[in-house]
Amino acid sequence: MATLARGRTSFGDQPLLELVCCTASMHSGLLLEDCPQPVARERLGELAATLPELFGTLDPSCLDRISEGLGDHAKGQTFAEIVLLSDQYLHVIQPLRARPGVALLAVSPCGVSVGLVLSEFHARVAALEDK
Amino acid sequence: MNTSSVESRRVFSSIPCDPSLLSGVLRLLAWLDELPKGATGVLKFGAEGVILLEARRICWAMTRQMRFRLTDILRHQSTPPLPREAIEEIYRRCQQTGKPIGEALVAGGLVSEQGLRAALLKHIGEALAQLAKLSLTPDSFVNHTRSGYDPRFAFSACELLAMYGALDDPARAAAAQLELAGNVVPGSVGAAFVRSSSASGAQVIAADRGCDLAVHDLNALCNWAAGLFDVARTFDPEVRAARANWGNNGALVTWRTKDVGYIGVCSSRAAAACLFSNIVEPGARASGVVRAAPRSGDGAP
Numbered sequence: 001m002a003t004l005a006r007g008r009t010s011f012g013d014q015p016l017l018e019l020v021c022c023t024a025s026m027h028s029g030l031l032l033e034d035c036p037q038p039v040a041r042e043r044l045g046e047l048a049a050t051l052p053e054l055f056g057t058l059d060p061s062c063l064d065r066i067s068e069g070l071g072d073h074a075k076g077q078t079f080a081e082i083v084l085l086s087d088q089y090l091h092v093i094q095p096l097r098a099r100p101g102v103a104l105l106a107v108s109p110c111g112v113s114v115g116l117v118l119s120e121f122h123a124r125v126a127a128l129e130d131k
Numbered sequence: 132m133n134t135s136s137v138e139s140r141r142v143f144s145s146i147p148c149d150p151s152l153l154s155g156v157l158r159l160l161a162w163l164d165e166l167p168k169g170a171t172g173v174l175k176f177g178a179e180g181v182i183l184l185e186a187r188r189i190c191w192a193m194t195r196q197m198r199f200r201l202t203d204i205l206r207h208q209s210t211p212p213l214p215r216e217a218i219e220e221i222y223r224r225c226q227q228t229g230k231p232i233g234e235a236l237v238a239g240g241l242v243s244e245q246g247l248r249a250a251l252l253k254h255i256g257e258a259l260a261q262l263a264k265l266s267l268t269p270d271s272f273v274n275h276t277r278s279g280y281d282p283r284f285a286f287s288a289c290e291l292l293a294m295y296g297a298l299d300d301p302a303r304a305a306a307a308q309l310e311l312a313g314n315v316v317p318g319s320v321g322a323a324f325v326r327s328s329s330a331s332g333a334q335v336i337a338a339d340r341g342c343d344l345a346v347h348d349l350n351a352l353c354n355w356a357a358g359l360f361d362v363a364r365t366f367d368p369e370v371r372a373a374r375a376n377w378g379n380n381g382a383l384v385t386w387r388t389k390d391v392g393y394i395g396v397c398s399s400r401a402a403a404a405c406l407f408s409n410i411v412e413p414g415a416r417a418s419g420v421v422r423a424a425p426r427s428g429d430g431a432p
Contacts, residue, residue, distance in 0.1 A: 084363055
């Protein structure tokens with residue numbers, strides 16, 4: 001499946017990177033693909049269900065005003081990426097520019113570098129955006 | 132109870148801890164947000180009171196019904212009280228030179244910088260509380276071209292909001308202020324909030340000195356962060372930190388410890404990465420590796 005991937009990648013002496021990704025609707029909060037891993041599917045499904053809340057409750061004019069103070073005058077700003085960290089997992093959400101209303105979600109167990117997880121995640125986003 | 136909480140109670144005890152006061156103050160501070168960022172001058176409330184601003188930061192406020200003068204507050208916030216004669220001598224000199232008395236007291240070694248900030252915050256807090264209680268709205272803003280207040284002794288609207296929010300638990304607010312000071316990095320400003328039983332949504336209880344966001348934007352971000360931790364419970368109850376990027380540079384970092392939530396608004400991705408790294412446990416700071424190690428309680432802010 002094009003947008004669903006379960007990657008295990010070894011980078012030198014770094015621990016194995018395990019990253020499960022799936023696309024989801026930001027409006028309905030539903031996964032748009034099947035996920036063969038039951039545990040990850042459940043976790044990503046629950047993460048997907050929060051998308052309408054995470055992306056729909058902050059008035060965009062609030063971010064516009066703060067951005068303006070930073071010299072960025074674009075209007076209608078919204079979050080472009082959200083990373084959530086617990087002691088066990090790293091979750092990442094990124095709305096896809098090429099598919100409005102759709103976001104790529106990912107979950108990875110903690111224990112590897114946050115930067116490494118994000119690099120791999122961004123590579124998956126880029127691959128989806130290029131299609 | 133630690134020393135800072137004792138000091139906080141003493142400093143703020145004359146301002147009522149009243150939920151309706153907070154909404155009145157919010158209304159008042161919203162007027163300041165409407166002014167241009169560099170606004171310097173006097174916001175007048177008829178004959179009832181004034182707020183002096185420099186670069187939209189509050190330097191002074193006064194009403195007709197003030198219970199305490201700044202010098203009274205300064206005298207009695209130390210034990211034993213400062214000698215009246217010493218203060219009056221500096222006051223006389225300030226009248227001749229035009230120098231603000233507070234700054235002269237610090238320069239003369241009678242009051243510490245921190246002590247003067249606390250006294251000024253109390254004085255301004257009392258004035259704004261009175262204006263809010265009277266439901267007054269400003270009738271004019273008179274621009275000043277002359278500036279001269281020391282920026283160390285001027286306060287953002289966010290700091291004032293936090294001061295009122297801290298009234299019901301000064302010790303918790305003091306701890307939150309320390310947490311902010313220990314984590315906020317250059318290129319970011321921070322605030323702390325709790326879930327209030329009296330106010331709807333998040334209640335700001337601490338803000339760092341650089342935090343000059345509009346108060347309704349600060350409240351909106353704190354509410355969003357509080358909501359994030361709420362909904363995160365559905366997929367991972369242990370989520371303790373998050374980072375959200377927007378636009379070309381902006382980023383919000385939020386974290387929680389026990390029942391207090393924190394936000395850091397960052398002006399660059401680099402500042403956000405640095406702040407995010409700071410709030411991960413110390414072992415991860417050098418390596419960037421996040422390991423399973425409990426740090427926070429599971430209470431939601």
